[in-house]
Amino acid sequence: MSSENSIRLAVVPGDGIGPEVTAEALKVLEAVAPVTVEQTRYDLGAERYLATGEVLPDSVLEEIRGHDAILLGAVGGKPGDPNLPPGILERGLLLRLRFELDHYVNLRPSRTYPGVTTPLADHVTGGREIDFVVVREGTEGPYTGNGGALRVGTPAEIATEVSVNTAYGVERVVRDAFGRAQRRERKLLTLVHKTNVLVNAGAVWWRLTQQVAQEFPEVTVDYMHVDAAMIFLATDPTRFDVIVTDNLFGDIVTDLAAAITGGIGLAASGNVNPDRTSPSMFEPVHGSAPDIAGQGVADPTAAILSAGLLLDHLGHADAAAALEAAVLADLAERDPATKRSTTAVGDAVAARLA
């Protein structure tokens, strides 16, 4: 039975720890009132590719379009796996979903959690909480597949990956980031780029940031070269509020952001289509973690929090808040000396919602 609280969810568990953490996110989603989930599971990933040669058939993509949202675990094999051509799943499945569904806002919040220790000493954060969001452009940059290689395997080999930055693509993600900054208390937006070297792409980002800033007079605009931003993420992360950046820089920045706030197992993300012309996709920041896959030790918190972002995106703000509160309570009571299994964490969070 379909109702306004029912979510038609496409689930892509994927590879490695993807299915393990997705199962826990679904467990928690099913425990959150008043939403109900009607799931369609898609067995996309390494196993299907190896068995059939299929990565993302067009018919499957069209079916996925018919859902309210997508929950994805992670895709990809062990780096260097001879059975998987490099990027076949990352580009052919994950990025294809992001591009085809126009997920131009890759939203990655980062915050400290009560009870969670971080690698940063107290003197670095000055006792203040880290709480920022990275708005990573999701459909352009060097990830579009523009490039190639000549004279492969010879000493004269040349390989290129061209970064694509359109005014259309940059302006829309920058405007989204300004909107988020406007709604936050500190109203501070930091553009992170490398305008001193990547002068063509940098000029588009710089100019459009200055231009869109005119629409948001309450938002303070800052700029930082990406290398310097790494210094400040490690030494003074509370200075950030909203970071807007391109697809590659955002990918790297958000793994560091995860590390400084308690680990990659806690970092959630949403691949958002703000115009709602297609379903948005929610997934942990991390990958398929082949080094721990199958051991039942992956932390499913990032996947669970990603399900919270999904609820919020679909307008279930109360359910999203309840899910986040349950995760926070669970984190606050975690004993770092006791390692819990993936399912134990999911069970504990779900139990708080029951």
Ligand SMILES: NC(=O)C1=CN([C@@H]2O[C@H](COP(=O)(O)OP(=O)(O)OC[C@H]3O[C@@H](n4cnc5c(N)ncnc54)[C@H](O)[C@@H]3O)[C@@H](O)[C@H]2O)C=CC1
């Ligand atoms: N969105 C996606 O589907 C992504 C896929 N990948 C793919 O995943 C594969 C592995 O990539 P890596 O670079 O190793 O990144 P990764 O994020 O999978 O793993 C990096 C490190 O973090 C640990 N880790 C990751 N998630 C964890 C969790 N939930 N709990 C505890 N520890 C966790 C792993 O054990 C590993 O030591 C590759 O095939 C890569 O292309 C990588 C990033 C994102």
Ligand SMILES: CC(C)CC(=O)C(=O)O
């Ligand atoms: C395949 C990559 C684009 C996935 C990734 O590392 C990410 O989105 O953070």
Ligand SMILES: [Mg+2]
């Ligand atoms: Mg990444």
